[in-house]
Amino acid sequence: MSGLKGGLWSRSVFWLVLVTVCLMVLLPILYFLTISFASNYEAYQFPAKILPTLSYRAGIRYNADSDNYTLLLAKGADYEAVKTTSDRMDMSMYFKSQLNVILSESSVADLFSKARQTPGMMETRLRKNFFRNYVIFFILADGTMAALMNSLEAAGWTILISLILGGSTGYILARFRFRGRESFSATLLVVRMFPAVSLSLPLVIYIMKMNLYDTPLSLAIVYAVPNIALTAWITSSIFKGISVELEEAAMIFGATRLRMLMTITFPLAFPAIVASSLYAFLAAWNDSITALIMTNENPTLALLVYRTVGSSTIPNLPAAGAVVLLIPSLVFTFIIKDYIKQLWGGAKI
């Protein structure tokens, strides 16, 4: 890059742009993570914190005139009174529910007695139970493991159906000439324009008739419909890029058509196949609307998250659920990222 060699000016601009772009991408994600670790109290604070906190700077004041205690939390340089009570149990509950601080009644009693002996405000640090939101999520979301398995199964079927049908369509579009090929491939995109809901409502009837209602397979069928078209598009452009002579050479040198596909074409198209399966995976993984319609007893993880925290008015618990949902797709993406890299500007075929 000439900017690196060039003057200070262009170098500064280069780094400025780079840093800005990184911040634009990373900050929202960081904020989202922070929220997922925030207590109810923190979630309502303004300005919000960018980094998650591990503990609170707090103070407890004994009010001799009314014989009760006031909890104060540091806000900037000052302290803000957040709770006044005489009851240990009340205070312990407040700690747990609003601050994610787990303190038994006896510990609270200790604090109270210390505060009573201290003139003015007694300063202390309250340690946050960092993963409390996640614990609550797993307590609330009964059957997370089962839902996770359902999601994985649905995603697996979606990938399989999309690849088999979409991949072979892509291959045919790339290799065979037939009347109306162009319009056919354009029509494929139209399929993607239908919202999944509009497909799932009518399909539900057939799914029920087939006795597939409330199974991951039935979901996969709906998810696969728009994905087959997308897979056909992605793979056909890759198949077109693979020289026909490579296939012909294989057949001349002794391969059957199937063998040729397995040993020459598919390995060469592997990056595209992996990319398509990522799309299929994400489509299946992120959906909750279709799952809402098509399942009953066997929800997917996304649906479970939605059901559990979808009506929550505080963003911290939904954020925790979303992170739980995010982790498997992150893992999947990381596993296949090398192949995707190959597709976008890596090895030439």
Place this chain on the structure above:
Amino acid sequence: MAYLNLDKLRKVYPNGTLAVQDMDLEIRQGEFIVFLGPSGCGKTTTLRMLAGLEQVTGGSIVLDGRDITDLAPRERNISMIFQSYAVWPHMTVAENIGYPLKLRKMKKPAIAAKVEHVAQVCGITDYLGRYPSQLSGGQRQRVAVARALAVESKLSLMDEPLSNLDAKLRVSVRTFLKEIHRESGATTIFVTHDQSEAMALADRIVVMNGGQIEQIGSTRDIYNRCDSLFTAQFMGTPPANIKNVALQIVGGRLIAGAEGKAGPVSLDLGRADAAPDIARLAGRGVCLAVRPEIIRIGSRAGINDVTIDIVEPQGAYTILVARILDSEWKVMVEGDPDLEPGLTVPLEVDASRIMLFDPESGRRL
């Protein structure tokens, strides 16, 4: 019985293009055959029909006593070298060469030994572990050759295998292919539109034009005894000089006469009794084909005096351009003689090497 026999082979593409018309060809075992012809004459199509990559519209192909017309490519035991090399990019050189052997269910040690052997023959032993993207074009071509060599097929097909190489490499790979052929003795069909390649390599050249065979023969036949006007015009750099003339014998000398823009013109072809084959055609109109190298600068002034228009020295020989029979003819003289444009010289033609064609049909007379 020929080793490979094409009988009335015909190909019509689905869009109606007639690419190959009723092609008859017999090839003996071990021959190196070159298909030569201008672009679009059906060379590739014929080769692809032989390989089984293109469906045959009519006729039959018999290889080593077996009708292979409708067999799948893999059942024919044919190898092919492509213009684009077609080495598989996701396999190492060794895997590329070994792949066909694996499909033939050879044992692993036997494959390794075979790969090692052909790699040695082709001089690519050092690259066996590399991927094709790490090789130069010439090295990839050697891999393709090694792969074809390893399978010991009944017939080896090559479709312009040298055309992606630069001029210098082309000549050296050409020599290499000829050596390989001499050692392996594999029956080979080689497609090209480069005549020097064809002449250097071929046992027999098949000249094709418009989906048909114009002539089959050795380099010598194809060059000096052209069956048709097409071949005479196609072969040779520069090609033969062509003119429609009336042939006469005047005073014991053969004279070719024609109507020029400014009255009649003529060319003295030498003594009639020196070329009886030609003299017998005296008195009729013919198409005269004279290769540039059979014209030389003569010693007797007064016969065929012409003025040189252009001199093109080429080192080993020199090409002169002059108006002969009121057309622009090329004359090739040996060495680098001291000639200049504007000079008038007498010309002599070696009448025994002249070719005459029927002006209507273009066939040899």
